[in-house]
Amino acid sequence: MFDLVLKGLGETIYMTVVVTFFAYVVGLPLGLVLAVTAKDGLRPNQGVYLSISAVVNVLRSVPFLILIYTMLPVTRFVIGTAIGTKGVLLPLFVSAFPFVARLVESSAREVDRGVIEASRSMGASVWQVVVKVLVPEAMPSILSGATIAATTILGYSAMAGVAGGGGLGAIAINYGYSRYNYAVMLTMCAVIVVVVQLIETLGKASVRLSDRRLK
Amino acid sequence: MALIEIKNLCKTFGSGDGAVHALEDVSLDIEQGEIFGIIGLSGAGKSTLVRCINLLERPTSGTVTVDGADMCRLSERELRQQRREIGMIFQSFNLLMQRNALANVRFPLELSGVPRAEANKRAQELLELVGLGDRLRAYPAQLSGGQKQRVAIARALATNPKVLLCDEATSALDPTTTESILELLKNLNRSLGVTVVVITHEMRVVERICSRVAIIADSRIAEMGEVQEVFLHPQTEAAKKLVLPSRAGKLEGFVRDGESRAVDECRGSLIRLAFDGETTDRPIIADMILSLGAPVSIVYADTRSIEGRLYGHTVLQLPSEPETAEKMRRWLTNQGISFTEEE
């Protein structure tokens, strides 16, 4: 049992970290582009905003399990396998990055318009406003969003256990649910709860430490 | 040539039925080194006007020239360069909340690529100049309103601009802090020679530091000139409304109100004394009462003494006997105090 927990935990953390990382590599710039090109943004651009928005909305409205099955061929082609821990990385990423883009967009739009205005009055370019104002000023909110993203991704990675994924979710289903071993199932659930709590605590602490408005 | 030249400036927001004409045919020149006030009621178009100076708002028509450059014709790059010549401060300070005071002042220097060490040195000097040499590492959340505005001023001056635009810079501050910020602006104007444009809805701000003023009402310049001239002898209705609130509102209320004790219509006529700083700060009305042995009532007074000189308005009700009233008028004339009859 202990070995199972350790194996599942390792896989779950691996999936969560890798997917969260790549979801931000793509979602962060995308979210910033959304914030900048929005109607009340720095460089309003309906065309860009609406096209990205459309992609994001479509990906977000496909139910995750269906996404896994729809993506099977692509996953096999890109990753080499469509099962196990590695097999669910791609579908997890595809469902996570649009979510992250929206989180980042809303964080960036929370930044006080007056501050952006002031930076423009000092001769900042759009790029400088994004890099030196939007991101640093929104950082506490972005970190808080990242906490939500990471826990959500962890939850989805567990769900992927049903469709041949790995990690704690897969163990709960394959060793617990399928074999009527409720002890295993409940243990895995408890571990998931603990990990989520841990992420929440870490996230809250990083938000508190990074936010200079609170001191 | 004036440092800032605004010609036939119009700004319309929106179009069709919902169009708002925020500025209509505004022309004014602001000279190098002066402190120029723009005063008007809320919604008059003041913010839109200053924002057209650094092109945060693009004029619908007309031209804005700052230091010889036609702002509307500059390329994106040139405009960013030119904005470094135009500092701006705001009612809500608009500091970067995640940067400390030093890093806030360093911000415009970072934008123009000044090396870190040099930028830090300059930022520190500026914070010392505005009296915050001991709060370099403080974050905006740890500073009072007045201190935040000082950081904002230091930041706006970091690139050595020729102009400092102040949009309601003291409107969020208490009277004492307002006074100290105005004092600072005046000192900076004197010591650095920076031209200051002050937007406000408060007369005392203009009186305190401006040499010239433009009154803006309903999207147009109603009146413009030396502060004393405009405030003491307003010509247009819009200017009178702003400068002499009593004439439009309070005083009429007094006169019409039958219950009022302050003005008795059976008694003598009302006169308005205007003090334009020519009179020294001595008790004129008390002197007059003592030397003529007859009482007057003060119906309204809005005067203040600046550097021992008296500025403002007082409305008196003279005694009902025409001879005594006439004596008083003569006495005032002899003292060199100008007055007008109120109807």
Ligand SMILES: Nc1ncnc2c1ncn2[C@@H]1O[C@H](COP(=O)(O)OP(=O)(O)O)[C@@H](O)[C@H]1O
């Ligand atoms: N971005 C905008 N869009 C539409 N209307 C605006 C905008 N900015 C200002 N206005 C309108 O223009 C008028 C002048 O506003 P403003 O210049 O802010 O006045 P003030 O600063 O004197 O209070 C107001 O009627 C205001 O509602």
Ligand SMILES: [Mg+2]
């Ligand atoms: Mg305004």
